[in-house]
Amino acid sequence: GQLAHQNLSAWMIDVIRHAMNGSQERELSLAELSWWAVRNQVADALPEAVLRRSLGLRAEKIRSMYRESDIVPGEQTATIILKQRTKNLAPLPHAHQQNPPQEKTVVSIAVDPESPAQYLQRQKSQREEMPVYTRWVKTQKCMTCGNQADDPHHIIGHGLGGMGTKADDLFVIPLCRKCHSELHAGVKDFEEKHGSQLLLLIRFLMHARNSGVLKWKA
Template identity: 75%
Template structure:
């Protein structure tokens, strides 16, 4: 239930999970490492996420394991329970009841994602017996599932208007379409003048994304510096931009080498951000 994408969106989405982790986890969660850097970042894994130090994030990037999956799902479940408990009763000191979980799911129109056994308990129905062999007399024609019963009982309930917005979130539309010209005039020149790629629409979108280092709201998008890019009176292409909060933006410009030692190469960070932009259809 907790790993269902509709349920995650109803609870606030992956960004809300990252914010919650940054507030509640102050050190690296990967306990198998022999060294931990002082700075931490959000490491997304499947539908969940975890807090890792910069060193472990680099070590575990692109890796998969049962331990990582378990940690990511534990964080996802803990966040979800905290969100639902707060939404239903505002109390953080007691456990979330099954009735509260079910009602939250109904209010947010994701009750069909609950396991059948959970719904049967919520509705006071007898647990369904699983037999290895069924006789013909055991089969009850037209017997309703707990999911269908719940739908019937709640179909006339007036739900808050925001739940409908959560159920059908707008799909992220392509922000920038990249034109390809295999016969551009410059491509036939021996020493073509460098033409900088500029796209304000893309940089405005970059500014709306969370900081690549800490997940906080980004400041002005950072253009790649060093690595043969940028210089006096010019910037790198707008495609080579990265969302950074004011604190990390200042940190990078104050000492690029120290920043990259702590958070990773700008090139790696921009590559991962571009992968995100293409994967979500922002670039196309």
């Protein structure tokens, strides 16, 4: 539906923005979007109007009827012009693969057995925020009913989170608005009906890992 398309678009913009400058703090420009599309050989997927704006070309007038004098022989589209200007640009390595990965790895989890913090008597609680991951979670199916998800639900109870603090963004599951409201109306009744939130979380983490969206790094 429209909401799923909006969530997917927002997640894709975050991924491109992170690939371009490693930051989700500012808006993605048309020039950056076009550059990324060329480097990844997907410029054909961009709308003609977007390419014309990024190239500084005048917007194409759409008419209900055309006279013969309006037709310019050999007039090039913005896509063709962009390809001509960037024909000597080397594509990214994965663009040559016959079977590119279907999912973009958006989160990597590293293991540091030598971390100094493990020796502290009182360790400082730190909440991890991963907006790229939570945007992707919203594009998935609801864990309880299978419909399109609306929200990334942060696990409540079970020792996660704290007073006025949500659980880490890693500890989320996709829920539709109806199931999300049902959970907050009564956690006990929800878990008796659908199973423990922790079990749902483990199942979803396995899905994210098997999809290549989460990647463990030892």
